Every structure is written in structure tokens, then in C-alpha cells.
Amino acid sequence: MNRHGFWGEVVKHKTLLLMLTPAVLFFLLFAYIPMTGIVLAFKQFNYAGGVFGSPWNGLDNFRFFFDSGDAWRVTRNTALYNIAFIIVNNVLQIAAAILLFEVAGKWFRKITQTALFLPYFISWVVVGAIAYNLFNYDVGTINVFLRAVGMEPIDIYNTAAYWPLILVIISAWKAIGYGTIMYLAAITSIDTEMYEAAEIDGANVFQRIFKITIPNLYPTLIILILLAIGNIFRGDFGMFYNMVGNNGILFSTTDVIDTYVFRSLITSNEIGMSAAAGFYQSVLGFATIMLANWAVRKYDKDRALF
């Protein structure tokens, strides 16, 4: 492209480019420039040397994670939880969005939408406290109720097997409002002429949903899933830490990379080792997103992210 052509393009799209600038700057400042900090993963950090002057120590920082024998367990937990969250949350969000769209009453729709959105704004710390008061063996609401109706109380905080289910439910409860609004927006932007045509052709409500609404949601769904897949090796620290805390009995099923690394390094305060763990997550995430994008591309070129 010649120089004139490039500047021509710039001038032509100046409004769009201007709108893009803040986002580009944001990512440049908060994602690309800090990326140089990755060198810390290979260094023995000290204050005198700082980020670039500290001595190299090869792969030593990675050793703590892999030597401990827990790397596979926490990586697996992280990926499985995130896969479960992606599937369950998206299915529920789409279902909720379609239901809200099909429901006629405007007031009902608004109120439900608000109610669904509310948990999104509750901090994980508060959710953790609420959960403790629900699940507590001695005085928790659930067990008080169970005892009142003559059933055996259940010891939730000492039973690792319950936790995958609890965490999936809580994640869905917290995320549903946000996702529903995104899908609702996507549904509203579907051309209404299609629905009118379908109605004239005699399609019932289910046919409308499955033949028009859902296929039209695919692009949104694929983008959201692709973006989520990039983070599949990052555990939601706020959620896991506040729900599970330092309860060792539950670690077998609830430990994710982020909580594991936090717990291991909070006392030793080793920047290099936490950078190494973060780097490990990023590499895995990068590989997964490339793979997923490649798969989508193979299936339908237009729907891939890039």
C-alpha cells in the first residue's frame, strides 16, 4: 500500500479510528507494555536490580509449581471448572434471554431482568459470607431446616464431593444476569421481518425459537465462547477463594491454579514464582484459543475471531 493510500484510509475512517484509540491505548498500556514483565518468570527478583537488572535463574521459578506434584491436579480442576461454567452459563443465559424475549408483559420482563442481574453486583466476599451462613453444619440455614423436618444434617464444608456442583450453581447464579442482557441485545437485533414471515407461514413458538432465534445467536455465542476459552486456565480467584478459603478438606476438588499459587506464595512473596505461574497460564490459554479459533475457522471461516 502506498503512503498516500494509507493516509487516505486514515482520513477516510478518522471517526472510527478516533473511537478505537482509547481501547488501543488501554490495551497498550495495561496489556502490551506490562507483558515485558514476563522476564520476571526467569529471574531471581531483588530490589537492587529491579525487573531488568535482577539475575537470571533459568527455569527455577517454574520448579515450585511442577515439582510439587500438584500441577496436573490444579490445572485439570481449573480447565474442568471453566468448561462447566462456559457450558452451563451460556445455556442458562440463552434460555433466560429467549424466555424474557418471548414473555409479553413489559413490567414482568423488566423486573425479572433486574432480579437476575442483581447477583452480578454482589461481591464474592459477601457471597462467601452468605454461603457460610447457608451451609454451616451447626447453625446454617440448610441444616437448621433439615433438622426441623427430621432429616440428617449434611456436612457441606467437610465433603469435597458437593463442591463442584455448588460452585457451578453459584457461578451460574452470579453470571446469568450479565449474559442474559448480552443475548437479549443480540435477539432484539434480529430482523423482525423474519418473525413476521415465519408467523405468516404458520410457524409455532418453538419453531420460531429453534429455527430463527437460536441460529441467529450463533455468531454472538461463538465469539463469547472463544473469548471465554482464552481464559480457560485462569480460575476465578475471587470466587474460589471466598467460597472455599483455606479449607484443606475441599482442596482435592476445588483447588484451581490461582488459589494454589496464591496460597503457596502469599507468605514467601516471590514475585518471580508468581510470574512463572501466570506465564504458564498464559501459554496454555494462548494455545487453547489458537486451537479453538482454528477449529471454528475450519468449520466456518466467517465465524472465527481472526
Add this chain to the structure above:
Amino acid sequence: MQHKKRYATLVLTIFMALALIVSACGNNANNGAAVDNGSQSGADAGANNGGTSEELTLKLLMVGAKPVDYDVVFTELNNKLKEKINATVEVEFLDWSDWTQKYPLKFAANEDFDIAYTANWAFYNDQALKGGFLELTEDMLSTNMPQTWAAMPKVAWEQAKVDGKLYMVPHNNTEVTDKVVLIREDLRQKHNLEPVNSPESFANYVKAIAANEKGVTAYGAKAADGWKWHELDQILLEQQNEWNLVDYNVPLAYKLDDASGQLFNVYDTPEFKSLLTYYKDLADNGAWSKNVVSNKNDVWQDIKAGKVASYAQNLGTVAANVAEARRDTPDLEMAIADLTPDKKKIGAISTQNGMAIHATSKKVERSLMFIDLMQNDKELHDLVMYGIAGTHYEPVGDDKFNAGPSAANYTGFSNWGFNSPLNRTDASYPQEAIDMSAEWESKLHHFPLETFVFDDSKVKNQVASVGNVMLRYAIPLEYGLIPDIDKGQAELLKQLEAAGINEIQQELQSQIDAFLANQQ
């Protein structure tokens, strides 16, 4: 899409990295300047006797919440400081909620401050080894802080050394670290229980409360806070057997009467096994909540509300609790119980509290003078420790005080770094605690390894993994949540071995041996 806040390590790293990069260019220049300044001010010091001619503002880093009346007290303090050393201070407070994250960042970003509160529980060794603090030489101390140099016991300086070098002006306060138990005296009498003064009588007390007091948890612990070595372990394993754990993140101890300091794994001893039986018996009798490791409540508040009937803490903390209870909840009668009254007592090492100079500070001499005054000038010491007389405290004689009308507006931060023999005691401080601590001090046991500090830099991977194993396997086992204690202990030992406890033991033992060899 979803910009959820994550507090996890990576984001922390990214922010740190960013902060570092932003300040990276200035960094070297600063270091250079500090060195220049060092030699220059050395010359100055000779020329104008300490050099207080230039007015300086010293910046302090403290942990804890900013007191409501900070401005009032520090304006007063600054007026006096200006007169005495021609300097004023500005304090930055790192709130309790996130100080552990912010504190290292302040150093990593090389922010502009001169003095930092530090302690063995507040990153002292860590920051010293990473080069966050300025090394303090005898010369600097005796020149700039003559009063402290004269008043501080030599052993306190020794204890504050890391790798043979001093980075801290420790507080000047002897203190025994032994833990005691707070019990409900009224409940003990109600159920006709023998006085609590041994592990057995404590077990009886706890079991009787669990059986007879509906709605009261007999023993409260905040096991969810991530500590790996709990107060009760400290009492029943360390104090009871006269052991000393070198570092609370690693389960390795030596016997106090063993001059050679031979280490052993505390979890692999008959004493630990019998302690597990003791704990299991308490747990099975409902001494503590089944969900103790998830407990999110403040134990002391639960005790004040009458919901919990005992807990273990430092004598000082428990004594303050008792004083508070006598004031606020006179219907609940509390008492202090020492479960190991006849055992050897260990003094707190001086690094329990202290002040360090930031490595890149350019106001080193004046900062040391400031600390000197804070510890040894009666008027300034009272001001910084207790606030303004008549407002925050009422002086009682020269060494006691009563809480003033707005005592709550000047409290809750780490001014303990300035502790010294000039400290006043709370007049409402329970007499039995004063007696107890006096008796302890008479039994204080001094031993060669007292001043030893573990440098874990060579085995930090193993230390991280072992810490994880302690949290995951030891804590639930101790709280009686594992049905079969023999199997639980075997599993714990197996996991510790896999995590590298033996390598830590080797490294630690060689450091101890070298330390002892050096002393002779």
C-alpha cells in the same frame, strides 16, 4: 467483556511490572544518588554535627488504619520535632485489609519514603534479603541515635541481624511470646470445674462447656485465616514439650535444652500423635464447630457476644480482651489460663516490632534521629504512642494511663515499632496478667539459637510446597476432621516428604550448625 476484578497473582504481577517499568528509568539514577548522598552526608555530619540545618520532611510507612485523629496528633508531634531536629513527618498508612499486598509493592515500585515499619511477621527478613532496607552500621547508630544505642540491650541488635547484617531498629521491649488461653470464669464455676492450668484441665473445661452449654461453642479458632501453625499447637506442642519451631511455615523444631540444635519433624513425633488423640477427643465431644476451618467470624467478637467460651492468644492480647470485657460486658466473667505454667519461657525476639530505613532514602541521618526521639524522648514517645493527654489518654503517674474520652480515635496502627521502656501500661490492664508476665520473665530461658533466623532462599520451592501440605493435610487432621488419625498422619508425612521437607531440614540444619559454630 466481563472485566471482573481478579486479585490473583498474575494481575498483581502485571501491575507490579507496570509500576516497575514506569519507574525503571528513574531507578538507577536514584540508587546512584543515594550512594552519593551517603558519602556526602557523611562529610556533612562531620562538618555541622549531624546536619539539622536543612528542614526535612520524613516519610513513614506504617501498617494499620489511619487513626481518625491522625492530623491532630501529628500536627502536635511535628511542631515539637521541628524544634528538636528541624524535621516533620508524614505517615502513609497501609490498611490491615490489604497491607500484605501493598507493603512489598511500595518497595518494588521504589516509592519515595524514608522509614518503614517492619517486623518478623511483616516481611522483615524478606525485604532485608531482597535489598529493600538500608544496612545500619554501628557507626550510624551510635552517631545518630545515641540514646537508643545506650538503652537497647545488645542482644536485641543481634537478634535483628539478617545474614549478619542489621537492617532494623527494633523496639525496645522484652516480651514473652508464650500463648495463653482465655476462658469464661463464670461458666467454669457454674459447672464446678477445677481451675484451668494444664492441658488436661483445659480439656475438661472445654468438654464440660460443650456438653452443658447449649448454643455456646466451647473453643473458638479462626482456622480459615491461612495460618499453618495454630495457637493451641504452640501451647500444647511447643510450650508443653519445650520445643522451638524455627519458622512457623515449616514444621521443623529443636529441643530447647539441646545445645546442638538437632532438628526434627514435629509431625513425626509421639508427642504429636498423642496431641492428635487429644484434639480428636475434643472434636468428637463437640469442642469446636465442625466447620472451624471455614469459620469467617471474628473469634473475640463471638466471645464477647457469649457465643464462644475460650480461645488462645498472646498474653498481651488476652489481657487487653479481659480489660475490654470488664468494661463492656461485666456480666461475662473472663479469666486468663496458662496451660503450661512450669515450662521454660522463650522471650520474643526483638524483631517482633521495629523500624527500618528504606534502601533509597536520602534522609538517613535525620530518620535515625527521629526514631531515637520516638523511643527515648518521654514527651514525644507519649504523643506517638498514646495521643494527646486528656483527649486520647489520661496519664496516671509516669508509667500508667487510662483510656481518654476519644481513645478510639488514635489507635490501631503500628506505632509499636517505637515501644520502649517509656511505655505506659493501661491502668485497667488486669493485675493477674501483669503478675503472670512478671513471673514468666523470671523463668525466661536464654539459649544460643535464640537469635537464629532462617534464610529460606535456597529452598523456597520446598517451603512453598510444604506450607501447602500443612494447610491441606495438617490443619484438618488437627481439628479432628479426618476420621482415622493414624491414616491421616501417615498421609501427612508422605505428602511432606514429597513436598521436600527433607531438603529443607538439611538446609536448615546446616545453617543452624554454621550459626552455632560461629558463636563459639
